[in-house]
Amino acid sequence: MPGIVIVGVQWGDEGKGKATDLLGGKTDWVVKFNGGNNAGHTVVIGDEKYALHLLPSGILSEGVTPVIGNGVVVDLEVLFAELEALHARGVDTSRLRISANAHIITQYHRTLDRVTERFLGKRQIGTTGRGIGPSYADKINRVGIRVQDLFDENILRQKVEGALETKNHLLVKVFNRRAITVEEVVDDLLSYADRLRPMVTDTGLLLNDALDRGEIVVFEGGQATMLDVDHGTYPFVTSSSATAGGAATGSGVGPNRLDRIVGIVKAYTTRVGSGPFPTELFGEQGEWLRSRGFEFGTTTGRPRRVGWYDAPVTRYATRINGLTDLVLTKLDILTGLEQIPVCVAYDVDGERYDEVPVNQSDFHHAKPILEYFPGWSEDISGARTFEELPQAAQDYVLALEKLSGSRISVIGVGAGRDAVIVRHPLVD
Numbered sequence: 271m272p273g274i275v276i277v278g279v280q281w282g283d284e285g286k287g288k289a290t291d292l293l294g295g296k297t298d299w300v301v302k303f304n305g306g307n308n309a310g311h312t313v314v315i316g317d318e319k320y321a322l323h324l325l326p327s328g329i330l331s332e333g334v335t336p337v338i339g340n341g342v343v344v345d346l347e348v349l350f351a352e353l354e355a356l357h358a359r360g361v362d363t364s365r366l367r368i369s370a371n372a373h374i375i376t377q378y379h380r381t382l383d384r385v386t387e388r389f390l391g392k393r394q395i396g397t398t399g400r401g402i403g404p405s406y407a408d409k410i411n412r413v414g415i416r417v418q419d420l421f422d423e424n425i426l427r428q429k430v431e432g433a434l435e436t437k438n439h440l441l442v443k444v445f446n447r448r449a450i451t452v453e454e455v456v457d458d459l460l461s462y463a464d465r466l467r468p469m470v471t472d473t474g475l476l477l478n479d480a481l482d483r484g485e486i487v488v489f490e491g492g493q494a495t496m497l498d499v500d501h502g503t504y505p506f507v508t509s510s511s512a513t514a515g516g517a518a519t520g521s522g523v524g525p526n527r528l529d530r531i532v533g534i535v536k537a538y539t540t541r542v543g544s545g546p547f548p549t550e551l552f553g554e555q556g557e558w559l560r561s562r563g564f565e566f567g568t569t570t571g572r573p574r575r576v577g578w579y580d581a582p583v584t585r586y587a588t589r590i591n592g593l594t595d596l597v598l599t600k601l602d603i604l605t606g607l608e609q610i611p612v613c614v615a616y617d618v619d620g621e622r623y624d625e626v627p628v629n630q631s632d633f634h635h636a637k638p639i640l641e642y643f644p645g646w647s648e649d650i651s652g653a654r655t656f657e658e659l660p661q662a663a664q665d666y667v668l669a670l671e672k673l674s675g676s677r678i679s680v681i682g683v684g685a686g687r688d689a690v691i692v693r694h695p696l697v698d
């Protein structure tokens with residue numbers, strides 16, 4: 271049972287970092303398979319708080335080999351800054367391995383991300399501005415720069431030249447920006463090459479060999495199902511495959527090696543950036559939930575949009591990912607509510623939809639049909655077994671389980687590493 275995938279169920283920030291870290295002690299490998307430094311995964315260990323962006327959360331566990339898979343886009347400046355910051359805090363980062371096939375985020379990707387967003391005005395996606403979309407666009411367009419290109423200066427120069435030819439037209443003529451020279455990009459990238467070289471390898475081979483030996487590999491997803499480029503609320507999505515299928519293509523293992531697919535879901539919902547969000551709360555209720563849940567972006571510091579739990583979204587994620595387990599996080603945040611609303615279906619212009627509507631415009635118009643569950647007032651942050659939870663909290667969890675289509679195996683009751691209730695272990 272060695273391949274375990276962790277994916278976000280909603281719009282990100284569900285607590286995937288913590289869930290990955292939770293498995294750290296029992297895991298041999300943690301591979302990040304999609305996204306880049308648009309992610310922000312917070313892990314709290316004792317009094318120490320770590321915010322990881324590009325690096326897999328497994329880097330914090332001794333004995334785990336962290337891997338950046340081929341499906342990731344790598345900003346080298348961020349990579350080395352993050353490595354240095356962890357090193358300074360005493361974390362051993364020497365085991366990190368990076369796929370030779372991963373794509374690079376360059377200066378022109380970051381610039382294009384920001385100017386495109388500004389150009390879109392009201393229609394903007396609300397990206398993290400990290401160059402994620404433009405880098406993946408180049409990959410699909412077959413004009414991307416890969417990690418291995420840094421070790422062949424000639425090839426690198428040719429590829430950068432090719433990529434900049436059209437981009438400089440865009441930058442200068444459409445966006446009114448200065449042209450970017452081949453030299454500045456190549457020099458910047460080459461300045462990292464020597465430090466990068468020892469980490470770069472055929473990570474697909476490493477991971478397949480590890481699985482053959484029966485070692486445990488965690489595939490750590492960035493972003494989430496509703497931000498997936500195929501299955502999310504397109505175009506208000508990220509540009510990668512954040513769902514379970516992406517774990518195979520983004521790491522170089524076959525889908526039959528993914529034994530357990532774990533969806534991380536918050537006991538309510540948040541979203542950063544634009545796009546539909548049927549259960550969104552405004553006004554006082556929204557302020558209350560945002561401040562109580564500390565819902566401010568790990569990457570951009572933006573206040574997160576907040577809303578109630580959306581059961582059709584979790585059912586959708588269960589189908590799309592083939593979830594075997596759910597980790598329900600932040601249950602402790604709901605303490606003190608007299609009643610807890612849960613969205614069980616949608617009303618779209620007078621018609622009831624039990625599932626996420628396939629038509630995006632319908633989802634934009636969807637109003638939540640809410641059911642109300644009794645709340646609890648007891649502090650639950652010290653509970654370590656299901657039975658220690660107040661009856662109303664147990665009932666809330668069981669109701670969500672019934673509505674969501676997969677079993678809730680772990681419940682988060684606080685930010686700390688040990689603040690969990692394990693009903694069914696994720697690793698046998």
Ligand code: GDP
Pocket residue numbers: 278282283284285286287288309310311312313314568598599600601602603681682683684685689
């Ligand atoms: P990720 O992007 O999915 O890894 O999630 P983030 O790290 O961006 O956001 C989740 C936040 O919730 C982090 O600050 C975590 O420390 C925190 N967190 C995770 N699980 C729990 C929980 O069960 N209770 C509480 N109170 N906080 C949690």
Ligand code: IMO
Pocket residue numbers: 278281282283284308309310311395396397398399400401402403491492493494497506507508509541542543544
């Ligand atoms: P983690 O892994 C929440 C959102 C952005 C924007 C959209 C596209 O921490 O859950 P991008 O920069 O990726 O092109 O932005 O996706 N987004 C996230 N929202 N959590 C994340 O990561 C996100 N990564 C991207 O806010 O709406």
Ligand code: MG
Pocket residue numbers: 282283284309310311312568
């Ligand atoms: Mg996050």
